[in-house]
């Protein structure tokens with residue numbers, strides 16, 4: 196196990212950050228998660244672009260283009276070059292005496308680690324999910340480390356022996372606690388548009404591209420709470436979840452046993468071929 200911290204690659208117990216780091220004090224930082232499959236990070240460019248766009252939104256002065264070299268160094272030291280693994284990247288604003296506004300002279304704290312992880316070929320999870328009001332803030336497009344809302348909402352799913360909590364705001368479904376959510380109705384795929392109420396998942400973007408290339412109609416239109424009992428299929432997307440069929444939403448059973456819908460299955464198979 197190795198951790199990258201501000202240019203150094205050290206053992207986890209030697210990876211130290213100040214208690215005055217704004218990531219610790221305010222959750223003032225961003226993160227990314229990507230997976231290496233068959234020796235290559237899946238959609239690395241899109242992940243790093245999203246990270247850069249988040250950094251720009253919150254004025255953290257860091258160039259994500261510096262990361263690929265550093266990632267290669269980390270993987271080499273961790274003996275994970277070319278191995279299937281998951282990489283976590285976190286960039287916080289840095290260390291400064293506590294004050295809310297952005298300090299002028301501050302150097303970001305960059306931390307990364309990689310762990311071996313082999314993703315299943317096709318996600319066999321048949322997820323049961325609960326629905327809850329999305330009580331998070333209104334800048335869910337920023338992939339910030341302050342995930343307390345997501346953590347609380349995911350914990351509720353665990354308490355109900357469910358895989359995820361799908362969230363609604365203003366009467367429509369937005370996303371889930373750590374995934375995006377899609378619905379299928381009369382052969383058309385629906386998902387919430389990429390505005391400030393959702394994180395624009397890389398897997399979400401890939402699934403939309405797949406729908407377009409497979410000739411499956413896709414609408415970035417949200418499904419409303421009252422429509423939920425009329426949908427034919429639903430699935431979750433995310434970097435480690437990949438594409439997971441949803442079997443049951445609260446008391447509404449979509450399938451029984453190991454069945455899954457034809458659109459979900461087609462997308463899962465097409466997704467597999469991208470890797």
Ligand code: PLP
Nearest residue numbers: 373374375394396397398433434
């Ligand atoms: N939505 C939220 C709230 C998330 O935390 C995540 C992933 O962490 C996603 C969606 C899925 O994003 P991606 O496909 O880039 O992993």
